[in-house]
Every structure is written in C-alpha cells, then in structure tokens.
Amino acid sequence: MAITAEPLHARPRPTEELAWLGDGWPEFVFHDGETARHLGRIRELFAGLELVLLDHAEERAGKRAEERAGNGAEIVAAGWAVPLRWTGAVDDLPSGYTDSLARALDAYDAGDPPDTLAILAAQVRPDRQGRGLAGKLLRALRDLAAAQHRVICPVRPTRKARYPLTPIDRYADWTRPDGTPFDPWLRTHVRLGGRIIATAPRSQVITGTAAEWQRWTGLELPDSGEYVIPDGLSTLHVDLDADRGSYVEPNIWVQHR
Template sequence: MEVVTRADRPDLHDTAAAVFEDRWPEFIFHDEIPKTYMGRVKQYFGRFDVMVIDHGTVVAGGWGVPIPWSGDTGDLPSGYDDALVRAVRAWEAAIPATTLSFMAVAVGSAYDKRGLATVVLQELTRRAIEADLVHVVAPLRPTWKHRYPTVSMEEYATWARADGLSIDPWIRTHQRMGARVLGPAPSSMVIEGTVAEWESWTGMVFPVTREYVVPDALNLVWIDRERDRGVYVEQNLWVQHR
C-alpha cells in the first residue's frame, strides 16, 4: 500500500470523495461552515490530506488542520466547525500553529477491520511532527453514539468495557494509540434547514414541532413546524494524542 496526498493524485479526487461520502449521513454535508472554508483548507493545508492506495484503488483517507492551541482544554475550539475557522483565520493572520487537529478519517467499506484508520492517523501524526507541531487532537464523532442520542457526550465518554477501554470502536482506536479524552466538543457542527430539507436528508416525516431521534444523528434534532426550521447541534468528543 502507498500513502499519498490528494494533491499528489488529483486524478483520484472523485474516488476519494466517494469513500468519504459513503461513511456519513446525508445531513452532515449540509453544514454551512465547511462550504465557506474548505476551499481554503485544501489550498493551505494539502500536506495534511492523505489517501491510502492499494493497487490503484483508494481504500482509506483522512485529513487534518493545523491550529493554534495553548494546550489548555478551555482553549479548545468548540468542535469541528470552529477548528476549521481557527485554522484558516490563523493561517491568514500569520499566527503560528502549535497543534494538528484530525478532522476526518474514512475507510472503504470493503476494507474494514484491517487497521487502515490507524495507518492514516499515524501518517498524519508523522506529518505533524515534521511540521514541528507539538500537540495532536481530534474532535471525534464516535461510531456508536447515534445509538444513544439522548445520552450526553460527557456521560457516553465514560462508558467502558471490562478492559477499561471505551465501548465505542472509534474512541478505542484512538485510545490504543495512546490518546486520552479531554471532554465534549459541545457545538461541533450546526446544521440547519427547512422541514422539507430535513425530510429529504433523512427519509423521515416530521409532522409536529418537537425533538426527534434521527438515524445516524448523535443528538436529537429540533424540528419547528411553525417556523419551518430544523436545527441539529452535534456534540463530538475531544481527545489528545501523545
């Protein structure tokens, strides 16, 4: 297998995008912050956007952004969106970054359980060290949290197996690499749309104003029929790698 950046292999861009899109629910792609900042993220931080290729096929990928962070948990971004904004604004203001924030990792469904996510994380960490960044963090979107949308991320992060590791497979992946939990990312993504848009994104019907359990949503989604608005504020979980 070979690890390259997307910039190295622009011909594989569409294939890589398909690997990522297959792993997230439709509503995730309607967050407005990435629409504003992702073009500049790709322009500025291409060295932290990698793909794993096996016999010409993209089997996994991941990316991160360098951010200024003091090392104090109180100075962490509020989550995914805020990390994007902080990275771009710091770059444009010539504020030195101290930290790589992993943003997303995806593995093709045909290549699950082969340790490829760890390969991507290790490669991004290596690049962070090369860039003289002193911290590595991530606002995780835990794999199984959608099964417990009424449970706070703070509580969910404490649920552990008999061996002391998290019940959640994605949190465990990071723990096995030496990561420790820092705490919730309270407003990691904010996704808004009309009721019709939410019904289209989810395949559900929202007949009354209330909070709803939505497949693959980590928290409840608020639907306001009178204002024709649905709002989803996703909590993620900050972890820090050694």
C-alpha cells in the same frame, strides 16, 4: 498487504477511485452552512494535509500500473487535518469541528505559526474496514505534525448514534470491562496512545427547513418537537411555525502524543 501513505494531490486521481468517500456519512453532515463557508479556502491552503492510504497488493499480483491510481496501488483510506493554534488548555480548545476550521484560517490570516494539528477526518473504504487500516491512517496523519506540534482530534463516536438521548459527557465516560472506551472509534484512538481530554457538545450546528430535513433524513416531520434521526448523535429539534430544524452534533476531543 503493503500499505503506504501519500498526499492526496501527489498525482491525478480518477473520480471513481474516491467515489466511496461520501459513503457511511449521514446526508445532513454535508449541509453545515458554517463549515461550507470555510472548506474552499481550507482545501486550497492546506492541501498538503490531505492523505490517502494505498494498498500495493495488486502491484505485487502483476496488475498493470495504469489500471489503478497510484502506480497500480488501490486507495483504501483517506483523511485530512488542519494546522491551528491552541494553548494546550482544555478551556482553549476549539468548540469542535467547525470552529477548528475557523481557527486554522484565523491563524493563517494573522500570520501566526500553528502549534497544533487537528485531525478532522479519517475514513476507510467500506469494503476494507476491520483490517487495521484506520490505525494506519491515524498514524500517517499524526506524522504530518511537526515535532513541536500537539495533535488533537474532534472524534465523531461511531456508536453514539445508537444512543442519541444520552448526553455526550456521559457517553464519553462509558467503558468496557477491560477499561477501554465503549465506543470502537474512540477505542482505536486510545489504543494508538490518544487520551480523551474533553467533549465538544456543539461541534457542528446544522439547520434547515422542515422540507430539507425530511429530504436529508427520509423522515416525515408532522409536528414540532424532538426527533431521533437516522445516524444522528443527538436529536433534531423541529419548529414548524418557524419552518426550521436544528441539529447539534457532539464530538469528543482526543489528544494524541
């Protein structure tokens, strides 16, 4: 498997080559209003920080280049990051994913040179998971950082959805008998030299009407209260009198060398 990384926008990408990017994410994460306010400018200003991994195995097999994006290579992973300012102190970390977007735009608008790269997404195509591509993608994203830059990541722990009632601080401390993190995505980061430095209990706040949450989760919400929702890292709070549901997504901050 010959794997290379290149900017997402280095060449035209057929839509079908990236159709899988929405897979594996719960629908509700795409409805964060605060994030939506920032993403347009983020994608415009920092397009050079969006990467894809290409598998060139099909080129070696003799397939014609025009059959796949990337001169015959197949897109097998993708991720992106933003540049921001951070002092290195835990109490100066962004509050999470959404705040990282705001901090990146604040630094840009103020003309402040960034000193930190925040990796905000890294995804492997579902049919290619379990082959070490996540680590390759994280390394490629880390390499985007200038030598003087710190690298941080608000990690969405993949197994936390099985334990939505457990506070994120406790979950972050869980380990396996060998001392490595209990969560497999956290474990990947740590094996690449990352270290857990803090939790982000309010990385994203997603709100909507009861009808919207029913559509996003596939659940009926017949009463006000707390609900365990599919793929939720915490619970959904529903107030039917106010016709409002609110979900607070926790993440875990990892700093890379």
